[in-house]
Amino acid sequence: MDQVPPGLEEILDGKNHKLFLQGGNETWMGFPAVKRFTNAFILDEVNDKILLGYKKRGFAQGIYNGFGGKVDIGETPLQAAHRELEEEAGVQAPLQWFGALLFYQTDHEYAHYIDLYRANSWSSEPIETEEMKPRWFALPDPSTDMIQLAERLSREETSEGETHVEIVPLHKMWRDDLLWMPLMISNKPFVGRVDLVQDSAPKAGSPSELLHPLAKWWIATIVD
Numbered sequence: 301m302d303q304v305p306p307g308l309e310e311i312l313d314g315k316n317h318k319l320f321l322q323g324g325n326e327t328w329m330g331f332p333a334v335k336r337f338t339n340a341f342i343l344d345e346v347n348d349k350i351l352l353g354y355k356k357r358g359f360a361q362g363i364y365n366g367f368g369g370k371v372d373i374g375e376t377p378l379q380a381a382h383r384e385l386e387e388e389a390g391v392q393a394p395l396q397w398f399g400a401l402l403f404y405q406t407d408h409e410y411a412h413y414i415d416l417y418r419a420n421s422w423s424s425e426p427i428e429t430e431e432m433k434p435r436w437f438a439l440p441d442p443s444t445d446m447i448q449l450a451e452r453l454s455r456e457e458t459s460e461g462e463t464h465v466e467i468v469p470l471h472k473m474w475r476d477d478l479l480w481m482p483l484m485i486s487n488k489p490f491v492g493r494v495d496l497v498q499d500s501a502p503k504a505g506s507p508s509e510l511l512h513p514l515a516k517w518w519i520a521t522i523v524d
């Protein structure tokens with residue numbers, strides 16, 4: 301019997317789920333508050349590519365991610381996702397919700413509750429903005445072992461900063477993204493909780509430490 305982690309029952313909101321994976325030996329951390337965020341990915345399904353942005357400043361600077369940020373007061377998460385995508389990449393897209401992550405990092409003032417969105421079409425070529433430098437990457441097959449791939453990329457590219465690889469730069473993304481990347485590629489909605497130890501944004505370094513910042517994780521697909 302799998303046990304839904306604290307904080308996820310509300311997000312699941314009665315939807316049926318099936319455990320996809322879990323790990324880590326710690327107990328779930330308590331967190332003082334929750335703040336809502338969004339993260340949006342554009343997928344070019346014709347050419348098997350994904351649009352990611354290189355974060356130029358602020359929280360998690362120097363990593364690649366989808367586009368997003370805080371949900372402002374008076375906004376729905378979907379409205380925030382559209383706004384952030386336009387602000388950070390100059391793009392409009394028919395975003396569809398595909399998942400939610402509850403994400404807590406030791407000693408942070410709040411847990412991130414991140415609604416994840418995707419779209420298969422977009423209005424115009426993405427542009428570089430103050431916050432993000434967009435770039436298209438090749439998508440691996442969803443059956444790929446993402447941890448092995450991330451380890452290989454991390455061995456091949458040990459320097460920090462922008463990547464030289466053509467494939468999705470898993471070694472320079474949030475570590476938990478390796479766990480749910482197959483679900484995003486195959487468009488299976490999910491919810492997950494991830495607890496991380498302090499200072500867990502990815503850095504170049506030993507591949508064997510790739511998942512080290514993850515203290516505990518639980519990811520389940522949503523079933524009809």
Ligand SMILES: Nc1nc2c([nH]c(=O)n2[C@H]2C[C@H](O)[C@@H](COP(=O)(O)OP(=O)(O)OP(=O)(O)O)O2)c(=O)[nH]1
Pocket residue numbers: 337338339340358359360365366367368369370371403412414474475476477
């Ligand atoms: N893919 C992924 N995204 C994550 C993880 N953790 C995490 O905070 N994010 C996303 C949520 C947001 O899109 C982004 C953090 O937002 P941000 O750095 O733009 O926050 P901010 O306070 O600057 O917000 P804003 O000014 O843009 O509104 O990172 C994660 O583990 N995986």
